[in-house]
Amino acid sequence: MIRKYLRAFRAYKKRTRLYKSISNGLEILQATGKTPEQAYHDMRELFVFTAGKSNDVISTKLSQSKYNNIDPLNGVLNLKTKQNFDKALEGIRQDGYFVFDTKLSEDAVNRIVEYAKTTPCKYRKIAENSTGTDYKIDVVNVEEIFDENQIKSPVYQFGMDKIIACKEIQKLVFDTSLLAFAQEYLNTKPIVDLLAMWWSVPYAGKGKSEAAQMYHFDLDRLKFIKFFFYLTDVDGETGPHCYVRGSQKKLHPTLQRDGRFTDEEVEAAFGKENLMELGGKKGTIMAVDTRGLHKGKDLTKDKRLIFQIEFANSMFGQTYPPFKKLDFDAEDEATYSKYEFTYSQIMSK
Numbered sequence: 231m232i233r234k235y236l237r238a239f240r241a242y243k244k245r246t247r248l249y250k251s252i253s254n255g256l257e258i259l260q261a262t263g264k265t266p267e268q269a270y271h272d273m274r275e276l277f278v279f280t281a282g283k284s285n286d287v288i289s290t291k292l293s294q295s296k297y298n299n300i301d302p303l304n305g306v307l308n309l310k311t312k313q314n315f316d317k318a319l320e321g322i323r324q325d326g327y328f329v330f331d332t333k334l335s336e337d338a339v340n341r342i343v344e345y346a347k348t349t350p351c352k353y354r355k356i357a358e359n360s361t362g363t364d365y366k367i368d369v370v371n372v373e374e375i376f377d378e379n380q381i382k383s384p385v386y387q388f389g390m391d392k393i394i395a396c397k398e399i400q401k402l403v404f405d406t407s408l409l410a411f412a413q414e415y416l417n418t419k420p421i422v423d424l425l426a427m428w429w430s431v432p433y434a435g436k437g438k439s440e441a442a443q444m445y446h447f448d449l450d451r452l453k454f455i456k457f458f459f460y461l462t463d464v465d466g467e468t469g470p471h472c473y474v475r476g477s478q479k480k481l482h483p484t485l486q487r488d489g490r491f492t493d494e495e496v497e498a499a500f501g502k503e504n505l506m507e508l509g510g511k512k513g514t515i516m517a518v519d520t521r522g523l524h525k526g527k528d529l530t531k532d533k534r535l536i537f538q539i540e541f542a543n544s545m546f547g548q549t550y551p552p553f554k555k556l557d558f559d560a561e562d563e564a565t566y567s568k569y570e571f572t573y574s575q576i577m578s579k
């Protein structure tokens with residue numbers, strides 16, 4: 231009996247300490263624009279300790295007013311009706327992901343692929359003795375054009391400066407259907423905090439952990455949503471995004487830790503029927519809450535190019551290098567100014 235109370239008391243003290251650290255961290259973020267490293271780690275620790283609940287509690291407190299002038303039906307998501315919008319929203323709320331009916335146009339896909347083929351990217355050098363499960367990231371800082379005949383790594387990623395410089399991608403960054411959807415999901419004005427694009431190629435199962443090809447949850451922010459755009463055809467062999475249906479709701483008791491998880495332990499916890507392999511033709515668009523368990527399946531042939539844009543409810547968390555503002559088209563400049571808060575990470579020149 232006493233032991234039980236002691237345990238509860240210790241847990242209470244731990245929760246209080248971590249909540250306090252995060253709350254201080256939020257104040258420091260507000261004053262300096264940067265989250266203290268410790269507060270970020272405490273956010274992760276508390277997330278695991280509370281099976282995810284802490285992030286929901288803090289996020290509810292952080293919610294601010296929403297934009298009320300966005301047309302959610304006009305834009306790349308091509309939702310057309312309010313019913314479709316609500317269905318998609320309900321989909322991601324329930325399952326943690328939603329694959330939209332529409333696709334990015336073939337022209338747009340081709341232009342981005344062409345850009346990716348001619349723009350230097352960085353690769354992640356995987357230690358020779360990598361077992362696939364250890365987690366040593368070593369991003370080689372040399373930028374080079376991706377050459378599929380000379381593979382050096384399972385993934386080749388583009389820097390944010392390179393990504394935002396692509397005209398076709400700028401249209402996606404400033405697409406207001408994405409903004410409207412993210413705002414509803416996050417229940418607050420969202421911030422575009424991350425752009426990512428990378429090639430994935432077969433690498434004999436090596437470096438899976440480094441390449442996000444083992445199950446994990448993302449936790450760079452308190453609450454976030456990622457839109458994925460497949461830019462190549464993706465099937466079971468060419469690296470589908472894999473998502474554990476419903477796993478965004480709370481951490482499974484057998485997986486209550488931070489790090490990478492094996493397929494076996496994830497299957498034992500959630501059942502095979504909930505392990506979704508999200509293949510799709512090029513142009514496929516999906517919204518994913520990657521606080522749920524997910525991975526990229528390692529490829530056995532060909533290559534995959536994916537573009538991703540993340541909206542977060544706060545900049546609390548990991549510090550990324552800011553991206554530089556370029557000159558955008560008049561329409562994009564207008565969106566940039568109209569929703570300044572959302573694009574605040576896209577810095578002035």
Ligand SMILES: O=C(O)CCC(=O)C(=O)O
Nearest residue numbers: 442448470471520525526
């Ligand atoms: O490659 C994938 O599909 C997974 C990527 C991933 O882990 C992420 O974007 O957070």
Ligand SMILES: [Fe+2]
Nearest residue numbers: 442447448520
């Ligand atoms: Fe991830």
